[in-house]
Amino acid sequence: MEHQGLPRFLFNRLTSHDEPTLTNPLSDAVKEVFGSLGPLARSSPHFKPRAGQTAMAIAVADTVAEGGSLVVEAGTGVGKTFAYLVPALLSGERVLLSTATKTLQDQLFARDIPDLLAALGLPLRLAMLKGRGSYVCQQRLAMAQQAPTLPDRTSLRTLAQMQTWANTTRTGDLAEMPTLDERSPLIPLITSNRDNCLGSTCSFWKECHVNAARKEAMSADVVVINHHLFFADLAMREGGMAELLPSVRVVVFDEAHQLNETGIQFLGQQLGLGQMLDLARDILACGLQLAKGLADWQGVVGEFEKSLRDLRLLIGKHPPNTRLRWLAGYPQGIHPQDWGDAMLLLTQRSQGVLASLEVVADAAPEFVRLHERVSDIIGLIAHFSQECPAGSVRWLEVGAQARCMEAPLDIADVMQSRLLQTVVTVPDSQGNAVDLPRSWIFTSATLGDDERLSWFTEPCGLSQATVLRVESPFDYASQAWLYVPRDMVSPKDAQHSAAVGEVALQIARALGGRTLVLTTTSRALRAIGLQLQAALGETGDLEVLVQGESPKRQLMQRFRQAIEAGRQGCVLVATASFWEGFDVPGDALQAVVIDKLPFPPPNDPVVEARGQRLEAQGRSSFNDYFLPEAAVSLKQGAGRLIRRESDRGALVVCDNRLVSTGYGRRLLANLPPMHRVQTLPELLQALAGLTKTDTNSC
Ligand code: SF4
Structure with a gap:
């Protein structure tokens, strides 16, 4: 693919007979874009050049120009999205961009990339491709309306509404149907999967939305997908990627920390x-x-x-x-x-x-x-x-x-044998086919606890990749406190959850809500949730939300909106996906309380098998697996607290192994450098100052 009027940096570089230059022209262009007089500064009054963001963008530009693999851990606030988008879009190469969540996929497609293309003046074609389950299947919708059994009595009416929408939609993307509940039992009946799609024998083949989305992706310069689709296609050659990937030279995985766990779901067998x-x-x-x-x-x-x-x-x-x-x-x-x-x-x-x-x-x-x-x-x-x-x-x-x-147990073999070493064949200026190495960029806010980011690179087959760690630009020492209650009962004690609930209660009262409690188990979630609801909710003091009561998006929205119009903040008790997917910048969130160090459950079959494999290799499953897993999860949980430069608040870890053991100190060293406080009264006093709109630092 060659864009009119745009440089094809890699092509020029590899086919040029001139002496090699010391700098890569793509890096020079990228530096200009991120400069104080560049197009980003001109298009947004909020843009400020950040050294970390520019360093990451240059590293991405070098990898795009040379091919190969780059892994970047970019702390919160670095601005990693633009740091990979700018070099990828400027390169003139065909780009595939994959995210872990549909939320980020939608955000990149609808906001970030269009904004950037406008700022850079690039006339690129953009497409988004989701899995089959996201598009209405006209054939199944027709079948469902004739089906002898349906989930409930209102189903026929809902199916008729779906048919009306399906007659007018251009994309068939169910996310565009405002009245549809994403948990509706009708969705499996009106979407296709690999098993039930009739393919070219289908009477709706010509107007099929799944086919249309794939065709659009095939003719786009930049295609936004998600990791599920990427691996589903790799495993079953079914998502439309098999045709797309051969012509893509730059592949970017954002939220790459989820790549291994997503990949193994698709690369095995299920019945x-x-x-x-x-x-x-x-x-x-x-x-x-x-x-x-x-x-x-x-x-x-x-x-x-x-x-x-x-x-x-x-x-x-x-x-x-x-x-x-x-x-x-x-x-x-x-x-x-x-x-x-x-x-x-x-x-x-x-x-x-x-x-x-x-x-x-x-x-x-x-x-x-x-x-x-x-x-x-x-x-x-x-x-x-x-x-x-x-x-x-x-x-x-x-x-x-x-x-x-x-x-x-991991995706290393598949990444090595089927992806990382592959090349793209393109014509040179004489029309001869030339093989060029593909460029693979992997990025996330948290990818490991050592310099090589082994937690991520080993299971993903990326031990030879170039690794870059870009620190968050936030001043954690003056924006955040860290408190580890010394007198907290052991996490193994039956009273531990009650003790955590007591600490959370005092913090929530001091702050007027604004507190997220993250638990490591569902049992602790229920116990602490009930305790806080009994102490705060029933007296009408503060609203206490507990995961599972409503969909995650709604809980997050209620939490964010709680302090609007002068109302009290609220408390949310949550586990699992909230450790990494909860994004509430500003004053609505000022304390994160973590119940225990988040080690993976040792009796989980996958965790157990991974540990046994390491031991069989003569390695320590604790040092090389359990500890890095805990370090990454703890950093993700802590990362919920400070989302922007003006945020301030406290991280409370109710597990004093963090400060009393050698391995705890390794976990501590992996956290951002927050200001330590030693006692609860000291912390409560500091938090009391936060609810006022003062500007004092910690
Ligand atoms: S081709 Fe498959 S996905 Fe498309 S309408 Fe037919 S059955 Fe549905």
Whole structure:
């Protein structure tokens, strides 16, 4: 791809017969953009040149020019988005940009990139590509309206509204349908997946939104995707990327800290009861609509469904998101004979369904795809009946439904063998094909606790990558206090959550809310949530929000808006994704209380297998895995506190292992350099000053 009037820096550099110059022209252009008289300064009165941002942008420019891999940890406030966007957009190369969340994907597509293109005066074509599940499938929407069973009585009306919207939408992106609840049970019925898409035999093929989005991406200069789509496509060549990637020379992963965990979800195998029940529903709907009387659909599908229900009963009741180890050929807690019998019955019932589908294979294209899906299920049952491959881990995930899961321990092999060494073939000025190395940029605010960022680079196969750490420009010593209660009971003590709740209560009262309590377990979340609601909420003093009561976006919005119009702030008790995805700049958040050092759960099958692999290599699983994991999570949790230069507040870690043990001091050294306070009265006094709008520093 060559943009009219734009330099193609790499191409010029690699094909030039002139003496090599010391500086890369792309870096020079980037320095100018970030200079005090550059286009960013001219387009925004708020822009200020920042040394860290410029250093990162130059490092990205060098990697774009030379090819290879660059890993950048850029602390909060560096301005990393523009630091990678400016060199990537100026390069004249085709760029693929991947984020962990759809929120950042939407923000880059709708705001950051258009703003930057306008400031730089670049006429580039931009496209966004999401996974299939984000677009309405016209074929499935039509089928759903004829379906014999629907989730509830209002479904038909909602489907009619969806049809009205589907008739007018250009993109088919469900995010554009304002009335649609993202948790609606109708969404799986009106979107496609790899299993149920009819492909080129579909009667809606020409107007299909999934196809249209892929075509648009193919002709764009910059394509914004997400990590899920990237790996789904890598695993199944199904997301449209297989056609896109060969012509892309610059790939940027933002929020790269999630890359490994996202990747392993797609690079293994899964067999879900929910997936099989969906299949049963699709077979019944198609059979009754398109081949009624040609097979006993109700009988054969009913038997298949019964074997699924029996299997679910055999697995038994467990708390949500339980992961059962699967070490000796069957999941923990299930008798091997019972498991084997259930799998055999499931295979036989699946074969019964397959036989019925064979009879009607010519009746409609839908049956060909259904036949493939049932065959895939039979193959997966056979796979899960054999031993787990070396380098992978297997477990049974149990929630409302259950899923047999298998995943590689990391993505290093795939990154090395299928991505990092690949080249892009482009024509030179004489029209001859030239192979150029691809440029891979990985960035996030937190990527490790050592100079090599081994926490990130090792599992991602990036040990040879160039690494850069750019410190946050914030003055933590004067913006933030750190308090570790010395007299706090041990985290193993049954009274620990109550003691954490007591500290959080005093802080919330001193601040008038404005407090985020981050817990390491769901049990602590419930206990502390109830304690704070009883002490603050019921008296009407302060609103106490607890994760799970509303969707995350709504909780964040309520928390942000709480101090508007002179109202009190509020308290939020949360766990898991809130450690890294909670972004509330300003006075609405002035304290973050963390209950315990966030070590990964040692009895989780994936965590356990990773630890065992390190020990088998003669390494320490504690030093090389558990500790770096805790360091990264702790820094992410602490990172919720200071989001901009004017923010001020306190981080309270209710686990005195942080200051009383050698490993705790390693974790402490990885946190930003905050001002330490030794006692709760000292902290409360400091916090009391915060609620006034003074400008004194800590
Ligand atoms: S081609 Fe697939 S995604 Fe597109 S409308 Fe048809 S079934 Fe749906």
